Amino acid sequence: MLVTGSIEDIQSAVRLWKRQKLRVGFVPTMGALHEGHLELIRTARQISDRVVVSIFVNPSQFGPNEDFNDYPRNRDADLNLCRKQRVAALFTPDEATIYPTGNLFHISLTELADTMCGASRPGFFEGIVQVINKLFNIVEPDVALFGQKDFQQFIILKRMVQEFNHQTEMVMVPVQREHDGLAYSSRNSYLNREERAVAPALYKSLSIIAAAIHNGENSPEVVIESQRNDLEEKGFKIDYLGVFSRARLRPVTRVSAGDQYVIAGAVYLGKTRLIDNILLDL
Ligand code: AMP
Numbered sequence: 001m002l003v004t005g006s007i008e009d010i011q012s013a014v015r016l017w018k019r020q021k022l023r024v025g026f027v028p029t030m031g032a033l034h035e036g037h038l039e040l041i042r043t044a045r046q047i048s049d050r051v052v053v054s055i056f057v058n059p060s061q062f063g064p065n066e067d068f069n070d071y072p073r074n075r076d077a078d079l080n081l082c083r084k085q086r087v088a089a090l091f092t093p094d095e096a097t098i099y100p101t102g103n104l105f106h107i108s109l110t111e112l113a114d115t116m117c118g119a120s121r122p123g124f125f126e127g128i129v130q131v132i133n134k135l136f137n138i139v140e141p142d143v144a145l146f147g148q149k150d151f152q153q154f155i156i157l158k159r160m161v162q163e164f165n166h167q168t169e170m171v172m173v174p175v176q177r178e179h180d181g182l183a184y185s186s187r188n189s190y191l192n193r194e195e196r197a198v199a200p201a202l203y204k205s206l207s208i209i210a211a212a213i214h215n216g217e218n219s220p221e222v223v224i225e226s227q228r229n230d231l232e233e234k235g236f237k238i239d240y241l242g243v244f245s246r247a248r249l250r251p252v253t254r255v256s257a258g259d260q261y262v263i264a265g266a267v268y269l270g271k272t273r274l275i276d277n278i279l280l281d282l
Pocket residue numbers: 028029030031035036037039040145146147148149150173174175176177183184185186
């Protein structure tokens with residue numbers, strides 16, 4: 001496995017593979033790899049010939065009061081996991097490599113970032129678009145894989161690929177969960193024992209809302225409100241919990257047959273922010 005922080009090194013490896021007509025799959029991450037990341041890598045291996053993983057804890061997507069400094073970093077374990085998964089190249093750039101000009105340019109987003117996570121994390125998706133745009137320009141992957149857990153991120157990045165003319169196919173991999181339903185997340189390591197025990201309630205609430213809609217409820221506001229109350233009683237602080245249109249991420253109060261939605265939530269448990277979602281095809 002090639003392990004490098006250098007743009008030249010990763011580019012010459014990828015360009016060689018492309019000359020050999022090998023299809024290059026790319027999995028961008030912030031490290032502290034878990035089963036969610038590994039599923040992305042496994043899927044990448046199935047649909048491409050060489051898998052490139054990047055690990056970069058991107059400062060530009062963290063707000064001033066967020067956890068950039070505390071974000072789990074686990075380089076040795078990550079390296080071993082990537083080796084085991086037969087990753088061809090691990091790209092681990094430092095900040096000066098990714099942001100050499102000190103952020104002179106900024107991509108701003110309009111409606112897709114003013115809802116869900118974007119509403120409470122100003123600058124978050126701009127930071128993600130900025131870094132993924134750069135990583136796509138560096139790696140020039142044939143296909144890139146992202147997790148459904150960050151559904152809004154996937155929708156925004158898919159639009160970015162269209163609008164900035166990247167020649168990269170976008171693939172979304174379903175949410176990977178622990179046995180009790182909690183979605184894997186690098187931030188789960190912040191949870192203490194009591195918090196970890198109640199954390200699966202977020203997925204349960206999303207599932208209850210999904211079940212009510214599948215059973216014919218087309219105005220889900222009442223069931224959503226009761227799930228909000230239920231989560232608050234369990235000690236969660238709710239950022240948002242609701243049903244959103246799939247393509248434009250607008251909150252909806254009525255659902256109708258033939259349409260696609262995402263039931264999504266973001267909550268705090270102590271200082272830990274958890275997100276999760278369920279896709280709904282009616
Ligand atoms: P991160 O390292 O948190 O930036 O995540 C890197 C990639 O892994 C993103 O595309 C995430 O959506 C994806 N990912 C994180 N957790 C999960 C999960 N539980 N299931 C599926 N994909 C995930």
